[in-house]
Every structure is written in C-alpha cells, then in structure tokens.
Amino acid sequence: MLKEAPASDRAIRVHPRESGFGAEVTGVDLSRPLPPAALAAIRDAWAKHAVLSFPDQPLTLDELEAFTLQMGPFGDDPFIAPMPGRPNVLELRREPDEKAPNFGGGWHSDWSFQPAPPSATILRSEVTPPVGGDTLFVDAARAYEDLSDTMKAMLAPLRAIHSAGRPYGASGLFARETEKRTMQIISSAEADKTHPHPLVRTHPVTGRKALFVSPTYTVGVEGLTDMEADAVLGFLYKHLLQDRYRLRHTWKPGMLLMWDNRCTMHFAEGGYDGHLRVMHRTTVAGDVPV
Numbered sequence: 001m002l003k004e005a006p007a008s009d010r011a012i013r014v015h016p017r018e019s020g021f022g023a024e025v026t027g028v029d030l031s032r033p034l035p036p037a038a039l040a041a042i043r044d045a046w047a048k049h050a051v052l053s054f055p056d057q058p059l060t061l062d063e064l065e066a067f068t069l070q071m072g073p074f075g076d077d078p079f080i081a082p083m084p085g086r087p088n089v090l091e092l093r094r095e096p097d098e099k100a101p102n103f104g105g106g107w108h109s110d111w112s113f114q115p116a117p118p119s120a121t122i123l124r125s126e127v128t129p130p131v132g133g134d135t136l137f138v139d140a141a142r143a144y145e146d147l148s149d150t151m152k153a154m155l156a157p158l159r160a161i162h163s164a165g166r167p168y169g170a171s172g173l174f175a176r177e178t179e180k181r182t183m184q185i186i187s188s189a190e191a192d193k194t195h196p197h198p199l200v201r202t203h204p205v206t207g208r209k210a211l212f213v214s215p216t217y218t219v220g221v222e223g224l225t226d227m228e229a230d231a232v233l234g235f236l237y238k239h240l241l242q243d244r245y246r247l248r249h250t251w252k253p254g255m256l257l258m259w260d261n262r263c264t265m266h267f268a269e270g271g272y273d274g275h276l277r278v279m280h281r282t283t284v285a286g287d288v289p290v
C-alpha cells in the first residue's frame, strides 16, 4: 500500500534548461501517490519541456510501476523479455564484462513502429557507471520549427515508414550478434512488419509539430524511391542532430527520467565498458500519431 503524499509535495519546483528543452523537477516524492496539483504540474512541465529529470527518487519497482500508472496505462514493450513477474518493466542491464553494443545505442523514438507508439518512456537508474552511460536527446519540435516554410510544405503530406526490423528482425542486428548480452532480446519476423506514420506529427497536448523519423526505425517514405527517401531522411537526420537541438543527461543512481516520444529522439551513449549499468524502464501508452 502506498503512503499518502506529504505536504512538501506542494513545493514542487521545475527548473528548465536554458533552451527550454528539458527540465529538472524537485520538491516532489514520486514514491507516493501524487496529489492532483503535483500531477498537473508534472504533466504541464512534461508538455513544455519534453524531458524531465527527477533527482533523488530511488523508487522500488512497485513505486516505479505506480508512478507510471499515474501518467497513463502501460505501453506494450515488444522484443525484450520483461523482468520476471513484472510484464511492464524492462531491466536494461549491462554487465562489466559485456562487449556487445549497449542497448539503445542508435537514435530512435521508442517503438515508433507501433500503430500507437508510447507517449512516455520512464527510466529509473539503479546502478550507474563512473564514466559514460549518458542518455542524449534531440528536440524534434524545435528542429521542425526551424525549417523553411518551403521545406515544411514539402514534408507536410509525407508518411514515413517505420519498422523494428533493423534491430529486432529475424536477420536484424540482435539476431546476428555473437557477443554475450545479459538482456534477453527476442528477435522475430514480426519485427520486419512496417507501419506508416505522418513524417511530421502534431503533439496532442501542445499542438506543436515535430519531425517523427529516426535512423533506427524509419525505413522509407511512402511514394518516394529508396534514393529519394534516403536523401530526404539524410537531410532531416543531419538537421535534427545539430548540437543546438541536443540535450545530454548524465545519470546518478536513483534518478528518474521521463521523456516524450512524440517530439524527441534519444540515444544511449556507451563508454562504460568494464562497469555495471542497471536501469529500469516502463512506457506509457500513446495515441495514433496525426
């Protein structure tokens, strides 16, 4: 049974980064049911800043699940075996002796190949390495807004094709790897299915438009030849990955990060071979992109 929220939760503070992309949230205890005002403040900050970090939140797995459910129903996490007895929690664990590339080490928006990809991903750090292991984000809304009106008009009718095949397909990256991996990845022909989404999607809460493509999961653009799609997507990735749209999150143990998959891409950086890294991850169900 979760405890009642203390009065101190009324002192919730949102500290945005200078760019407005990303914010740190303090003065709230996520291990307890959130009072409506605190939940509203978190939702508001999340809509405004897209990536929220909550330091000093060493939640148990029960508390992580309970916090997630306050944000919305669990999303569906395919192709990775969940924690025993916890179908909605993934353990992202990399042992000190692992040499396989770290999980999440390619730019992506979580499960964008699903008909209704998760709105949020929530990641709580358990063990963090002394070096490396940062998570990087790009602000796909501001990147869209900075495009010329001519480019926006060209992109407006396009639908990008998403697939999990490159990483999780029957002959995808994980199926071919030979190095030891602690996380149990379930490669499958299912992953090779494709699903189209608007290349520019509109955020259901803020109404802001954002580029919704990624090098990991976008495999083409409807109506364009492969060469044409490569040219359009190649330009968009170069544009998105500029320093000015980036945010770097450096972890400490017991932090919780919640990001908005509808207007960001992220990348899990390596650089911590020889060290243990353990994170626990949930997702919140999302809408069909429009």
Ligand code: SIN
Residues within 6 Å of the ligand: 092, 103, 104, 105, 121, 123, 133, 134, 135, 266, 267, 268, 269, 279, 281
């Ligand atoms: C991911 O969800 O892509 C992994 C992020 C991380 O481990 O930093």
